[in-house]
Amino acid sequence: MEWMELFIVLRGFFNMNPSDRKVILFFLLLFFIFLLLFSLKKEPSNKEALVYFKNELVLTIDLSQNDFYKTKGTQGDILLEVKDFQIRVVEENSPKHLCSKQGFIDKSYETIVCLPNEVVIKIKEKKGSSIDTVVK
């Protein structure tokens, strides 16, 4: 199916008036240059923390700025702290406070899981670790 479409487009292209063809070629060239530039710039340049609530990405935090952030969980608000390219949960409401006890994380394969709150914090970096997943 895709090959047929390609053939029809190409036939149209060759039956075209040469000056129109040049205009099209110019735009195509421009398109490829942009494509190249975007593919190079796609990855984030900084280290970021991604905060998920249930299955939604709710917050993206730049880890180069030391600051505090608030996000919501099923048991109430969760307070996060960013310090020296690391992130931790400072305060949350849960029976055992496992995710605030965990402390700072800074590696791309580390996660903080606040199970009762259904919140997960992950780290994303451009030249991060090549580890795909971690078994614990």
Added chain:
Amino acid sequence: MKSIGSFIKKYINVFLGIIIVLLCIGIYFIRKNTYLEYTSNLYYMNTYIQIRLFSNQEQKAKEALKGVEEIFKVYHDLSNKYEKKDNNLYTLNEGKQDDFLLDSRLYDLLEYGIQWYEKSNGLFNINMGCVTDIWKNYREKESGVPTQEELFACDISIDNIKLSDHKLMNQGQNIDLGGISKGYTTSIAADYLKEKGITRFIINAGGNVVVGDHYNQGKYQIGIENPNLDGSLLTVVNANNISVVTSGSYERYYEYDGVRYHHLIDPKTRMPANYMKGVTVLSKDAKMADALSTILFLMPIEEGMKYLEKIEGVEAIWCGMDGTLYRSKGFFQYES
């Protein structure tokens, strides 16, 4: 010079045409081989489950994610011993009927669990619910330790689970599928994905990881977390189409009087096993890997090494009490 110039002029459209054709073909192949990642974060079986699929067909990938979520939801409900659902484990343990007609999925899961009782010389016992309930209560209170009388008052005989003809006969069973349900379900989910034509995936359900083919012709790098929980890794496993499962004393536990009591209970002593900090099992079979990680945790490391030699295609790495690592014979093949 002139002739070359006129030659180029004459055929420039042909050249440009060829370039365009090549570019189009290139883009077609790049698109065809570009696998986008589709992820889903789930919370079932008291754990965080991450599903990552790599596909070049968005619709198919999204449907598959939904399908996997449904599988985890169904098995979560069926194997849930703490919440009442239609003919689920809670209902069976309540034992209000003489027999129960079981959902075939729960029946198969129970049958699979029972098989491991014999294969492990009684170490893997799914009828330990009474004992694990007692420990769970203490873990939640975070104080005290159950007495021997309390623990040995439980009848954990596997013969109390009587299955026949898709029915379970009520014999006062108290079944706990915690040692098997996650691995079993990840295995079912992985099979489902392959059936749907999605071969590139990672499923991470707490300590249970299953990976399919790699998204980029390489191998997955699966880190094994250090039981010290300092964010470092014990080692990294490089493999595709494999399951990696850890059992450790550091995930669910409480401390009382300076002693740590975790959730992996030895049926013989009815106390938490204390031979190691953790053990990780590698196998193509995710169901087996989950059962084996529990079994190996419940026996001394040396005994475990011997036990594993009898089982084909399975490797393991143990982290001893002092942090020393022990590997089965073929484990190094998977390390970088």
